[in-house]
Every structure is written in C-alpha cells, then in structure tokens.
Amino acid sequence: MKKTADIVIIGGGVAGCSCAYYLAKRGFRNIVLVEKKYITSGSTGRCAANFKEQWESPVKCEMGKYSIRQFKVLGEETGFGDLEVVQNGYMFTLYQPDQVAEFKRRQTMQNSIGVPTQYLEPYEVKQIIPQYNTAGLLGAILNPEDGHINPFKLTFAYEKGAKDRGVEFDTYTTVTGIRVEGGRVKAVITDRGTIETPVVINATEAETKWISRMVGLYHPVEPQKHEILITEPMDYLKLPMITSYDQKIYIHQMPHGGFAMGTLNEFQPMGIVNYGSSWNFLEEMCRRAVQMIPAFQNVRVIRQWAGHYGMTPDMNVILGPAPEVEGYILATGAAKSMMMSPAIGTLIAEILAGDTESAIPISKKDVGLSRFQNYFINPGGSSKKNMDAEDAVS
Amino acid sequence: MDESKMYLCRCENVTLADLHKILDAGVTSMEEVKRYTRCTKGPCQGRTCKELIAKEMARYLHVPIESIDIPKDRAPIKPIPMGEIAKGDQ
Numbered sequence: 001m002k003k004t005a006d007i008v009i010i011g012g013g014v015a016g017c018s019c020a021y022y023l024a025k026r027g028f029r030n031i032v033l034v035e036k037k038y039i040t041s042g043s044t045g046r047c048a049a050n051f052k053e054q055w056e057s058p059v060k061c062e063m064g065k066y067s068i069r070q071f072k073v074l075g076e077e078t079g080f081g082d083l084e085v086v087q088n089g090y091m092f093t094l095y096q097p098d099q100v101a102e103f104k105r106r107q108t109m110q111n112s113i114g115v116p117t118q119y120l121e122p123y124e125v126k127q128i129i130p131q132y133n134t135a136g137l138l139g140a141i142l143n144p145e146d147g148h149i150n151p152f153k154l155t156f157a158y159e160k161g162a163k164d165r166g167v168e169f170d171t172y173t174t175v176t177g178i179r180v181e182g183g184r185v186k187a188v189i190t191d192r193g194t195i196e197t198p199v200v201i202n203a204t205e206a207e208t209k210w211i212s213r214m215v216g217l218y219h220p221v222e223p224q225k226h227e228i229l230i231t232e233p234m235d236y237l238k239l240p241m242i243t244s245y246d247q248k249i250y251i252h253q254m255p256h257g258g259f260a261m262g263t264l265n266e267f268q269p270m271g272i273v274n275y276g277s278s279w280n281f282l283e284e285m286c287r288r289a290v291q292m293i294p295a296f297q298n299v300r301v302i303r304q305w306a307g308h309y310g311m312t313p314d315m316n317v318i319l320g321p322a323p324e325v326e327g328y329i330l331a332t333g334a335a336k337s338m339m340m341s342p343a344i345g346t347l348i349a350e351i352l353a354g355d356t357e358s359a360i361p362i363s364k365k366d367v368g369l370s371r372f373q374n375y376f377i378n379p380g381g382s383s384k385k386n387m388d389a390e391d392a393v394s
Numbered sequence: 395m396d397e398s399k400m401y402l403c404r405c406e407n408v409t410l411a412d413l414h415k416i417l418d419a420g421v422t423s424m425e426e427v428k429r430y431t432r433c434t435k436g437p438c439q440g441r442t443c444k445e446l447i448a449k450e451m452a453r454y455l456h457v458p459i460e461s462i463d464i465p466k467d468r469a470p471i472k473p474i475p476m477g478e479i480a481k482g483d484q
C-alpha cells in the first residue's frame with residue numbers, strides 16, 4: 001500500500017471507480033482507491049441496472065445523455081469488452097391526471113433538448129406490452145433510448161481502465177479517519193496504514209455522511225433502504241423498463257431473462273444502513289406485480305435482497321469541494337451513481353483540473369454543495385413521506 | 395479431464411476452468427467469484443453448486459474450507475410462484 005498519494009478515492013463502487021478512471025485518463029497520477037470490502041460490494045452490486053436520460057430537470061437530462069454516449073464506447077475504450085448495453089426504453093405508466101400533466105410538461109422540456117420521450121395512450125401501452133393490465137391507466141411516457149447496462153461489468157471496466165493507467169486499488173481496507181490540519185486535508189487513515197494526501201474524494205453514496213463526519217462536516221445525504229427481487233429467467237421479451245409512482249413499483253427484465261422488481265422499504269426510517277430483507281416486501285411486491293401484469297402469477301421468485309439509495313434534498317448528485325475543508329471532495333450519486341457514472345467521473349476530473357469548459361452542457365454550480373445552503377434532511381424521519389419525492393421509487 | 399467441460403454451476407454455465415482462471419488472477423473470495431461469474435445466482439440459487447465451488451476453492455488455494463466466504467442464502471430459498479406469495483396468509 002502506498003504511503004503518499006496525490007488523490008485518495010474512498011469507495012470501490014461504480015462512482016469511485018469511474019472517478020479513478022476519468023482522473024487517470026485525464027492525466028492525474030498517484031491515485032489510490034480504498035474500498036473496505038471488494039469492488040461492487042456496496043449499492044453498485046445491488047442495483048436494478050437500468051439507465052435513463054428522461055428526467056424532470058435539464059441538468060439531469062444532459063448528464064444522462066452524456067452517460068449513455070459513454071456507455072456505448074467504454075467497453076472498448078477500457079479494453080474490458082462487452083458491457084451488455086441494451087436500449088429497450090423506459091416507460092412511466094400514469095394513473096393520475098396531475099401526473100399526466102406533469103409528465104407532458106417534462107416531455108416538452110425533454111424533447112427540446114434532444115431526449116425523444118413520447119406520450120402513449122393506454123392502447124399503445126398494450127401494443128408494446130400485451131400482458132399489461134391497463135385498467136385505470138390514463139397514459140404513459142416512454143423514452144426508447146433508455147435501457148440496461150451490466151453494473152458489475154461497467155465497474156470492472158472502470159477498474160481495469162484505471163489500473164492500466166497506474167491507479168492503485170486497496171480493497172479490504174477501511175477508512176477510519178481523515179487528518180485535517182489548518183483547514184486542509186493531510187492524510188487518510190485506514191486500518192492498514194495511513195496515506196498522506198492533499199485530496200480525498202468521498203465516493204460512498206449511501207455512507208457519505210459518516211465519511212464527512214471524519215472531517216467534522218454534515219452533508220445532506222441519507223441512506224434510504226430499497227428492496228428488490230428477481231424471478232427465474234424467462235424468454236427475453238425486450239420490453240421497456242416499467243415504473244409506476246402510483247403503484248410504487250418498477251419492473252425490469254434483465255437480458256439473462258430474470259425480471260427484477262423493487263421499491264423502497266417504507267417501514268425503515270431514513271438514515272440507517274441495514275441490509276436485511278423482509279417477507280413483507282416480498283408479499284407486497286408480488287401483489288403489485290401480479291396486479292399490473294397478471295401473467296406474473298406463475299413466474300417464480302428466486303431471490304430477494306436489499307440496498308440503499310443515498311437521498312439528497314433534490315435527488316441530484318453532489319459533485320465538488322466542501323468549502324470548509326480544502327481538498328475534501330464529494331462524488332455522491334444520489335441513487336444514480338450507476339447510470340450517471342460517466343458524468344460523475346468526467347465532472348470530477350474537470351473540477352480537479354480547474355476547467356471552465358465542460359464536456360456536459362451544465363454549470364458546476366448545479367451539481368455543487370452550495371445549492372443546499374441551510375438544508376438538512378431529518379435523519380430518523382419517516383421514509384414514507386419521501387415516497388412522492390422525485391424518483392424515491394424508481 | 396478437460397476442465398472447460400466440467401461444470402460447477404449448471405444454471406450459469408461456470409466451469410472448473412473458469413474458476414481456476416479467476417483464482418489464478420489472485421481472487422480469494424467466493425463473494426467475488428460470484429460477482430465475476432454469476433455462479434449461485436441461477437434458479438437453483440446455489441443449492442447444487444455452492445458447496446462444490448467452496449470445496450474446490452479451498453483445495454486450489456490450500457486453505458481450510460471454513461475460511462471461504464460462502465455467499466448468503468437469500469429468501470425465498472426455493473423458487474415460489476408470485477401468485478402464491480401474493481395470496482399472503484389467506
């Protein structure tokens with residue numbers, strides 16, 4: 001293990017590995033990534049593997065668009081090989097008049113910046129997904145460019161690309177403290193030794209606040225528990241991913257044939273990490289899925305698991321420095337580290353390089369910490385009231 | 395025997411040769427083997443392959459089998475139709 005570095009990245013999930021890759025590609029040297037378990041052991045290895053570029057804000061749409069372009073070249077660029085990118089689309093099914101109005105408003109914005117979302121009538125939904133129970137359905141929004149990528153392969157590709165450019169990966173190494181002197185980061189302390197460094201990047205998404213506490217700061221990122229199940233493999237139908245805020249469910253068929261579906265755990269308060277999975281989730285999810293697509297009746301569940309979203313106040317990423325401690329940088333995904341990982345790595349490299357221009361047409365202020373002055377998420381508060389929050393479900 | 399024809403995990407087509415290749419690259423954790431190969435993630439959920447893989451890892455790496463981090467069993471253990479689960483207690 002190195003004793004000194006120019007940059008230490010905490011977290012071997014998709015965000016940390018993306019930062020390692022894009023920083024090294026950009027020419028930064030002497031980078032060390034520290035991970036307490038193995039690569040993909042956090043939320044990354046627990047996610048539903050979908051990506052999208054249809055969002056409620058232009059900033060997220062631009063990051064999504066950029067990321068999708070990168071997904072198509074990263075396999076080759078890193079020398080890793082196929083990343084299982086498929087674009088079968090992403091559909092929001094809508095059951096409330098105000099949802100329809102809101103998603104149509106978004107569609108106008110999305111179309112204006114090149115995201116080709118389309119509005120569908122219930123009969124059109126039925127044409128695309130004949131198994132869908134359209135009772136009570138008012139309409140749907142579909143973006144055919146959204147899709148799926150294998151999150152393990154994506155992360156291993158970043159890891160390979162970073163290692164090939166000299167980044168050191170220290171797995172099974174836990175960060176226990178960060179030494180700050182005179183308002184500057186000096187070193188990262190781990191259970192396997194200390195690494196002197198002027199820069200540390202916190203890429204732990206759901207666990208962000210505990211790392212920030214090591215430099216004496218609170219950052220508004222709270223873990224929220226989500227549960228998910230997968231069925232036995234079925235014929236691959238190339239259907240779009242389906243999400244309903246109303247029925248609080250998303251369903252997505254993986255290219256290997258299993259259907260993944262999930263939602264948040266309403267009963268666990270925000271703010272804690274607990275990987276236990278519940279029978280309650282299994283029963284509720286099966287009820288919702290069978291109601292939405294009755295053919296699921298006879299499809300067997302083979303496994304369930306749980307993970308955490310890192311919730312931020314506006315559910316967008318937090319990228320950039322914390323002004324109080326020089327050299328302390330956040331690379332927090334807000335439950336989209338996976339699908340926005342190319343944007344995260346690229347923006348972090350631009351921020352550290354001090355670029356004024358960006359490969360992504362957004363302002364760094366839109367993703368920086370300064371937008372949350374005086375904001376505080378109530379840890380220990382109910383997850384339930386967050387259910388209507390933007391993408392608390394999807 | 396040809397190691398690339400000896401299947402350890404039949405659901406996900408993982409062979410003895412696949413496993414040895416990963417172990418030769420320096421991996422010592424079964425959780426990691428699972429992430430690289432999908433072994434134990436198919437319909438049988440490891441009921442047929444878990445012990446086989448753990449035993450082979452212990453043999454190949456010259457470590458006691460107790461030191462292998464065998465992945466957790468995940469509910470519902472045996473595949474159950476969603477319609478049955480959805481009925482709940484009724």
Ligand SMILES: Cc1cc2nc3c(=O)[nH]c(=O)nc-3n(C[C@H](O)[C@H](O)[C@H](O)COP(=O)(O)OP(=O)(O)OC[C@H]3O[C@@H](n4cnc5c(N)ncnc54)[C@H](O)[C@@H]3O)c2cc1C
Nearest residue numbers: 011013014015036042043044047048049050175307337339
């Ligand atoms: C059920 C579920 C479904 C999801 N579905 C999707 C989806 O379809 N699409 C999508 O884009 N996103 C999805 N997400 C969100 C996505 O999984 C996360 O945004 C993403 O994986 C987070 O990546 P990360 O690298 O930021 O964090 P993680 O993958 O959590 O990595 C952080 C790492 O930091 C390490 N760490 C923490 N503390 C320390 C320490 N003190 N020292 C050393 N290491 C430390 C952890 O071990 C962990 O490996 C889903 C999440 C869940 C839970």
